[in-house]
Amino acid sequence: MNAIYRAFTAQIMAEVSHVLNYFDKEKEYKKLFSLIKDFIQEKYVSNINGKFNLLTKTADNVDKSFQGYSFVDNSQTGLLWFLKLHLYSDKSQKDSAIQVLKTSIENNGQTIRTNMPENSLAVGFLGINILLPTLSEIHLNDTAYNLLLSDENPSWLLAVKNGATTLWERWDSYTKEKGISPDAMNSFNHYAYGSIAEWLYSQMLGIKVDPTNQKYPIIISPVIDTGEKYNDQERIKHVSGFLETIYGQVAVEWKSNDKVMTELTIDIPVNSEALLKLDSASAKNLGLLKDTNDSTDTFDLKLGFGKHSFKN
Incomplete structure (x- = not known):
């Protein structure tokens, strides 16, 4: 994510420079973004035998996060940022990334993510804010609505089914089967997953x-x-x-x-x-x-x- 956020920052600063008429700075930041994009393409993108893969695990040789979550290639968070920032090389690669993301979310027969339900998200704080907006941007509005209406773990409606009146820090902060999660960082009043409100206003209402x-x-x-x-x-x-x-x-x-x-x-x-x-x-x-x-x-x-x- 370090490279992704560096690219995102360069993109934002190029836009700010343009608004402020600092056109030399805009050019510098666009060049920086291009360099980071080339780096991501070289290190994280695999096209063996024409099959696209985003190496969100193997490229950095990591298995688990500090919180114990397992890393995987073609992670939903990685694919979402890849598509949001237009880090793909061409339309063909973009279409391939969209299909890999769609397949991951649909998870038909639980063959992609064996421990998670079909039509489910697999993102945390770093992916949730762009999940539904990016799906709408790439014309997967039905997929976005499916995730909105999902009530299995993980989902927004799982919390509602379990009596939530606030947004939680974890998808499964409390379940009827397991009670309160024993994990650290388990707030029952947290902002992050509330970022879905942006999509509710800008896409569902359309304002x-x-x-x-x-x-x-x-x-x-x-x-x-x-x-x-x-x-x-x-x-x-x-x-x-x-x-x-x-x-x-x-x-x-x-x-x-x-x-x-x-x-x-x-x-x-x-x-x-x-x-x-x-x-x-x-x-x-x-x-x-x-x-x-x-x-x-x-x-x-x-x-x-x-x-x-x-x-x-």
């Missing part, structure tokens, strides 16, 4: 605010749940919420059925505009898109301030 976007600082692009039922949790078909922004309160409510949006209400604050972005199927179902063709994936609509309602 994205970017003050540097002079044309559309507010973008509304809700991602509905189109997954198939796989446990005793119902799929999500109704979401409502709001976000307090520097422009005022932005509120979104949507309902869906048969994998398309059926109702959508948006409230934009005074003196503001927003850009609504929907998938073409939902836009057509809401009556916003009359004529379409197979090449049309998304629908955009400019919204002024006030309440806007669309219904099938």
Whole structure:
């Protein structure tokens, strides 16, 4: 993770330098990022016989963490950062990394991770904050929703099933079978796994605010749940919420059925505009898109301030 965070820092500093018009510094940080990317490609990426592997264990010759967790190659955390930071060499390698990550999460027949359930996460503090956002970025929204609805260990809903009213430091801080975990660092009021809230607001509600976007600082692009039922949790078909922004309160409510949006209400604050972005199927179902063709994936609509309602 040292190399990953160094690359991440270089990427952030390049962006900061650009905003501040320090273009020489921006160039330096981009060069540093490129050097780190080359290092990661050389040390951690294996393409033997055309098969992609991210050597998150064997490249550093380590077996366990200080807390006793076993390291593995193709770890979900490593793959997520690899994809988030665009550390892949080309589209083919990106697609391979996505497939390896998807296979790890699905864990069909528990053949990839023998001690963990199907459709399950395998990340801790260093991967949880980018887990669902990165899955959405690489167009695996159904996978993200599956993880959100999972109630086996490890998952957010496992804690809920065990009576939690706060977020825990460990996935299994308490279970009905084993009681309170005897491990060290076992807080029952911890922030880390609450980072899922970013995804709930930016993807599920679809509220994205970017003050540097002079044309559309507010973008509304809700991602509905189109997954198939796989446990005793119902799929999500109704979401409502709001976000307090520097422009005022932005509120979104949507309902869906048969994998398309059926109702959508948006409230934009005074003196503001927003850009609504929907998938073409939902836009057509809401009556916003009359004529379409197979090449049309998304629908955009400019919204002024006030309440806007669309219904099938």
